Amino acid sequence: MTRRTHSSPVRRFSARGRSRGGQVRGLVAALAPVLAPVLAVLGAGVAVPVAASEVVQALPNPNTAKLSDALARLGRDQGDLEALLDAGDAARELGDFEAARRFFDRAAKVAPQDGRVSTGLARTALMAGDPVSAIAQFDAAQKAGADPLAMASDRGLAHDMVGDNAGAQVFYRAVLARGEDDGVRNRLAISQAIAGDLAASEQTLMPLLRKQDKPAWRTRAFTLAIAGDTKQAITLVETILPKALSGQVAPYLRYMPRLTSAQQAAAANLGRFPRASEIGRDDARIAGYTPPAPAAGAQAPAAA
Numbered sequence: 001m002t003r004r005t006h007s008s009p010v011r012r013f014s015a016r017g018r019s020r021g022g023q024v025r026g027l028v029a030a031l032a033p034v035l036a037p038v039l040a041v042l043g044a045g046v047a048v049p050v051a052a053s054e055v056v057q058a059l060p061n062p063n064t065a066k067l068s069d070a071l072a073r074l075g076r077d078q079g080d081l082e083a084l085l086d087a088g089d090a091a092r093e094l095g096d097f098e099a100a101r102r103f104f105d106r107a108a109k110v111a112p113q114d115g116r117v118s119t120g121l122a123r124t125a126l127m128a129g130d131p132v133s134a135i136a137q138f139d140a141a142q143k144a145g146a147d148p149l150a151m152a153s154d155r156g157l158a159h160d161m162v163g164d165n166a167g168a169q170v171f172y173r174a175v176l177a178r179g180e181d182d183g184v185r186n187r188l189a190i191s192q193a194i195a196g197d198l199a200a201s202e203q204t205l206m207p208l209l210r211k212q213d214k215p216a217w218r219t220r221a222f223t224l225a226i227a228g229d230t231k232q233a234i235t236l237v238e239t240i241l242p243k244a245l246s247g248q249v250a251p252y253l254r255y256m257p258r259l260t261s262a263q264q265a266a267a268a269n270l271g272r273f274p275r276a277s278e279i280g281r282d283d284a285r286i287a288g289y290t291p292p293a294p295a296a297g298a299q300a301p302a303a304a
Helices: 003-015 020-031 036-042 062-076 081-093 097-110 115-127 131-143 149-160 165-178 182-194 198-210 214-226 230-240 243-258 261-270 296-303
Strands: none
Touching (some): 081 097, 097 115, 115 131, 115 149, 149 165, 198 214, 214 243, 214 261, 230 243
16 A cells, blocks of 8 residues: 555645645544554644534644754753653654654663663654564563553553554553543554454443544444444444545555454554555564563553
8 A cells, every 4th residue: 555545635635725734634633543644644633623624724743843942952962861852752753763763772871771761762663663672662661660551551552563452451441540541442442343342342432432522433433344344434434534535544444354453453543554465464573472471461550
């Protein structure tokens, strides 16, 4: 799959005189994170009303200013740990994973025992599509004293992305036991659907669906597709998205049943779809991953 698939709607919106950044961010309210190629163009999005006719002005990404500020501080002191951590976080959120890794590597030389460095490396590896390295870094972060619950949501996603749904759900439930979190509730619902329990997935989402939460309806569409009910998933997407965009999303929903559990987690949570030649085949490191005994996920509830 290539970005070419998504070039047509972008050109159509551009013909109406809107900036690319503004138009695509306006669509993220119902999509993000739906399609990897689309998200690569979008960057960070803002929630907006669903009306297809609305013109939404793009908002500046706060991580751009955060990175600039961190670089200015590093210009004054290249060993400024806080600036290195801020730069790494900002670069990751802007999608420059290699730059983020470099900042965190530099931070590791300044403070090798600081759990925040391992946490930053873990989240960077996760967003870059390397959950195996992310799990190892999250474990290292906890040993270094990082708060287990502060990273439990992303740690759970890393386990989902290696096909360890049971371990992932332990982390998600630990977060929800502390307090309500819509993002974690969506991740838990996806994990449950991947594990084959669509009824539990729907029950998890119900509090959000009742209040017409759009990300929850997007999650519902993906869980239906994961369960093999692509017809209903597409019907739902056609209800919540403009026609032109829903037509672009539908083919990806049809692919969902053909993906591995790990690929489904990456697709539904991060919009990362495998190339056509890799559909249904995991990377060797992911395929060979075995949760440690006792499972790392068992540590999270103790922290809660």
